Amino acid sequence: MRASLKLAAHFLERAKGNVKLEYWDVAFLLAYNSMLQASRAVLFKDGVKERSHECVALYLRERHGNAAYGKYIDVLDNYRSARHFLQYEGGLCTQESALQAVRDAEKYLELVKKELGKL
Numbered sequence: 001m002r003a004s005l006k007l008a009a010h011f012l013e014r015a016k017g018n019v020k021l022e023y024w025d026v027a028f029l030l031a032y033n034s035m036l037q038a039s040r041a042v043l044f045k046d047g048v049k050e051r052s053h054e055c056v057a058l059y060l061r062e063r064h065g066n067a068a069y070g071k072y073i074d075v076l077d078n079y080r081s082a083r084h085f086l087q088y089e090g091g092l093c094t095q096e097s098a099l100q101a102v103r104d105a106e107k108y109l110e111l112v113k114k115e116l117g118k119l
Contacts, residue, residue, distance in 0.1 A: 007037045041112060
């Protein structure tokens with residue numbers, strides 16, 4: 001769990017670094033990875049192992065939809081779809097999308113850490 005949170009923070013910092021370089025697609029992908037790692041921390045806390053990006057959101061929605069970070073589960077799932085388009089189909093990412101993803105990843109990580117800290 002702690003390793004996933006540490007990795008989430010690492011990816012978030014890398015995302016911010018790529019914003020400075022104006023590498024919007026890379027910043028977006030790293031922001032998504034940050035959110036995924038934060039999500040994996042929640043799964044690990046529950047004793048669940050992640051096998052699919054899609055299933056992470058399904059599980060979180062089912063088990064943690066009412067958590068403080070619950071409103072970000074749909075965001076995570078939307079970013080998962082966008083990530084697939086960027087990474088596997090060569091899609092483009094706008095500055096606005098990248099910046100929003102970084103903001104969302106930052107807030108999500110903060111809320112997940114706070115929630116996990118209560119346990």
